[in-house]
Amino acid sequence: MCGRFALTQAPIVVEEHFAASGVDAFPPRYNIAPTQPIMVVGPAPTREAGSNLPLRHAFLVRWGFIPGWVKDVKQFPMLINARSETAAEKASFRAAMRHRRVLIPASGFYEWRKLPGKRTQPYWIRPRHGGVFAFGGLIETYSEPGGSEIDTGAILTTAATGELAAIHDRAPVVVMPEDYTRWLDCITQEPRDVSDIMRPIQPDFFEAIPVSDKVNKVANVGPDLQDKVAEPPVTPRASVKRDDQLSLF
Template sequence: MCGRFAFTASLEELLAVLGLIDVEDFPPRYNIAPTQPILLVIAGNRREPGSNLPDRRAMLARWGLIPAWAKNPADMPLNINARSETAAEKASFKAAMRHRRVLIPASGFYEWRRVGRRPQAYWVRPRSGGIVAFGGLMETYAEPGGSEIDTAAILTTGASPDIAHIHDRMPVVIKPEHFSRWLDCRTQEPRDVADLMRPPEEGLFEAIPVSDKVNKVANTGPDLQERVEPAPELTAAPERQMPGDAGQLTLF
């Protein structure tokens, strides 16, 4: 799964890698948590005159997809992830999988490995640095009062061999050469992009053990990504706030 991630790249790098024509500047975010706003890249409606760049634009959405048919979001699970193997058939995701695939830029993600009964946090980042783009889904939910909110989920797949010792799942990573095909929901049906939702090649990521400060939403500094020695195994689990727990920031 993916319960926390970070995006700390410069605006220039975002524009260059994602092929965006323009986007507002933003501060680095070291601990992005469920229900918080996340940056999405979606297919646009037209190409700018004289531009050789692909037609893509950026937008913000709440991390935690709410299906359009939901009557009461409070009764729905917090859909921060969607399994890529079944998303095209699941009621919560199949419409978005067909019509609203997105890219979610990231500098890396956090994952937890059980060490005895204690979870050890890891910062998982591209070995060569830079940006990766997670495959994602978007849905716009209309509240009973008439207001609308854009929501999103990160697709997951089986972990690559260098991550599997930490967790058996990880985000789907879409390579730059496949961005256009992934975002093309007009001609590319879910079956046409199924080959893109595979574990990445071994060696793409490196996993760095970090402190459990990342467990708390209030901790948002770059120190979250500093290497620490993994803690020894404990027989009792300490009190902690794990990703996805109640108490996250909300856009509602």
């Protein structure tokens, strides 16, 4: 799954990678947590064929998906992740999978490996060759009872591969650059047409770096969160089948 991530590249790097406008409003962040604003990239609102305008546009949503049919958000669990294998059928995500797929720019994410007892070891997980990349994401605009609206989002997950599988059985869906246009095309590309994009990433795409438990606190936001610490002893994890969300959804 994905419960914390970072986007640390300069805005110009993100802008060029995604061919997106609006990126300059987002400073680097080292510890992005649920309920906070996150950057998502979608198709540009208006763009004619042959135009020099950016292909895409970046904007903010709250990390924590709220389906449009929810009546009382206080009684609804926070959906920060959506299981890619079932999102197209789940009531919470079905409409967004069809109509509101987005890219979520990231430099990497954090994951915790369970150790004996109640201890955990956090890891900073990034592309082996560095750079910015994209999670597959879903968004929904929720209309509050008072009439105001809030844009919300979730990160899709899939099976972990390579060394990540020893840390956690799930990992974020990574959308490769050659698939950006097809993923964002919610007019001609139905969920079944983009299911191949949500496949597990190549086993050698990421590297996992052990880091200190300072990342556990949302208030810690400096680059030192990604400093490497001594690797703890590795104990193979048993294979676990689990769902990122309650079965109700």
